[in-house]
Amino acid sequence: MMRALHAFPGGLHLETHKEKTCAESSLLQPLPERIVLPLQQHIGLPAEPIVGMGERVRKGQMIARASGYVSVPVHASTSGTIVDIGLHPVGNPATPDARCIVIEPDGRDEWFEIQPVHEYASVDPRELQAVIRDCGIAGLGGAGFPTHVKLNEGVENAVDTLIINGVECEPYITCDDRLIQEKATYVVAGARMIAHAVQAKHCVIAVEEDMPQSFAALEKLVEDDIELVKVPTRYPAGGEKQLIKMLTGFEVPSGGLSIHIGIVVHNVATAAAVYRAVTRGEPQVSRYVTVTGDVDRPRNLQVLLGTPIHDCLRTCGFREDGEARIILGGPMMGTHLRRLDIPVIKTTNCVLVQPAREPAAELPCIRCGDCVDVCPIKLLPQQLYWHARSDDQDEAQRYHLFDCIECGCCAYVCPSHIPLVQYYRHAKSRIAAAERQRQGADHARTRFLARNARLDRQERSRNGALPAAAGADIAEKRAYISDAVERVRDRRLQRDPNQGGDD
Ligand code: SF4
Ligand code: SF4
Incomplete structure (x- = not known):
């Protein structure tokens, strides 16, 4: 059936x-x-x-x-x-x-x-x-x-x-x-x-x-x-x-x-x-790589990983003297290549040569809603754009920025030529960087508190004022254990930097 x-x-x-x-x-x-x-x-x-x-x-x-x-x-x-x-x-x-x-x-x-x-x-x-x-x-x-x-x-x-x-x-x-x-x-x-x-x-x-x-x-x-x-x-x-x-x-x-x-x-x-x-x-x-667009012999090539992109372009008749815009990937989701000596890797599916052209001038959003109609994830691209542009990270996430698949449909239809996907990519990388920074700060704060608790405990122990184990403050115990775990982890990382916890 x-x-x-x-x-x-x-x-x-x-x-x-x-x-x-x-x-x-x-x-x-x-x-x-x-x-x-x-x-x-x-x-x-x-x-x-x-x-x-x-x-x-x-x-x-x-x-x-x-x-x-x-x-x-x-x-x-x-x-x-x-x-x-x-x-x-x-x-x-x-x-x-x-x-x-x-x-x-x-x-x-x-x-x-x-x-x-x-x-x-x-x-x-x-x-x-x-x-x-x-x-x-x-x-x-x-x-x-x-x-x-x-x-x-x-x-x-x-x-x-x-x-x-x-x-x-x-x-x-x-x-x-x-x-x-x-x-x-x-x-x-x-x-x-x-x-x-x-x-x-x-x-x-x-x-x-x-x-x-x-x-x-x-x-x-x-x-x-x-x-x-x-x-x-x-x-x-x-x-x-x-x-x-x-x-x-x-x-x-x-x-x-x-x-x-x-x-x-x-x-x-x-x-x-x-x-x-x-x-x-x-x-x-x-892997197979499509080399196409403004070249004399567009073709699919079977390419050894690590081969420079310009070798593939030469095989397909790329005219090196002309003005061209080289895209890695397709026209909707690809990225603009600024140099051609980079290698083909496992994810390289296409090299697209397009005539060089000035991007159309970006105009203000006219709230036409065209971007909403074409979004395959049912997002509100113009709202995402406002929040991404003003670096309002909480609101951008509230509007599901991370569900955006960067398909480019919204930017393709935008009559104001707003490079919407570039705004979303930038906002995502800003949020990811802020998150890494926050995690780093939380980690440092936990370690600081644990260290203080440990020093305080050692001091009280020396003065004969250490509480019996059964009566010790639970938070203090947790801080002590957390600090010990951190110290062991640090030692392991020093021995083998790859044990970063990804396993
Ligand atoms: S398509 Fe462009 S101009 Fe229209 S609402 Fe969306 S962002 Fe604004
Ligand atoms: S790029 Fe993101 S916001 Fe724009 S249409 Fe695609 S999924 Fe929707």
Whole structure:
């Protein structure tokens, strides 16, 4: 029986501009002169290097280990020699430079010994998660959340439905479409492995209506255990909350996670990476990247992680003498790149070249309400804008700033050309910084009070006025214990700075 689909609020019909890249087979991007692998290509703690300068490494060899539960390792994406471990540009607006391991390739692209898992269905889901973690897999849909963490949530909670998301709703981006067309067997097998790892009752693979070749490729492979669904082409249908709403009618509660309603969502490329990890023991060392827009040969490329963006642009006929605006990601949610020597990482899905243009002048809000009509989360974007602009952090949060998925629909329709998403991103980073500062101050205050209580206790003990243990003040005891715990934690941190409590 055909699944009934549900509409999500708001959204936009956009020109897709996908025809140039989705019909052409992908190309293998040549090996670059240098591979630059950031230690943080995922959400969570950066990985910790386990190789030294001058060391020879092979493709697929772990070169940095995960440094906590929410962290994944980094693997060499080709064979060669480690020539640097230090700060390099990575194109992240918040941290433009980050620690990276640099490999000078030897041109042999020689693999490390890798260990496949035979008969995954008989393997305990937790073991499967460990394999996926050790292969460094982080969500390839763009968020970069460590896949094993999401799988673990599935094991600890009952999962009714696993959704494999092939809905690539941003204009221009076709890397998932192309991956499905070329590697549909990996996607379907990976979906089955993830379903086993989270013990899901149902598994759905969703693609957009304008992906007919992908749909046909998947249709040949799915059986009764997987439902294949086409969803209408409407931006942002590929957003996790919007896709869940369309497929199930359920809404993820504000501030909640999809697992709270028994649903987990993984991207199609993540499913393919899981397949490679489990059946071949292959770590995540490459990905599909769409290079498109104002270039002579727009194409999807299979790129080794760590390859510089400008190498990919050259392959696709980027005219270096022209004035251009380079976007990392799509036109709606991507970020403007100011330099091209930054590397492709696990979350790089698209490089879009657009003609350089002056942004339209920002005008005052005329309270037209257009932004409200298109918001897929049913927020009040103009109210959020007022509070973000005036740095009223409490009010911005009261209007659910952190539920905003930064889809850009509101800014797209705003007749006053207000860069609304930039205001929201700025407000979110200000609130996050204030929260970190508050936590730091609370921590210092607790330690100060605990220390005073301890000194006072020692003083009274010396003067013979220490109360019997049974009669000692409970608050004082708590302060003493808290101080002792803090001192032990400090000592551990000094020994191993990675024991920061993320586990
Ligand atoms: S669309 Fe722009 S001008 Fe209209 S209410 Fe929203 S922020 Fe104001
Ligand atoms: S960017 Fe945020 S506020 Fe604007 S439409 Fe998208 S979810 Fe709504």
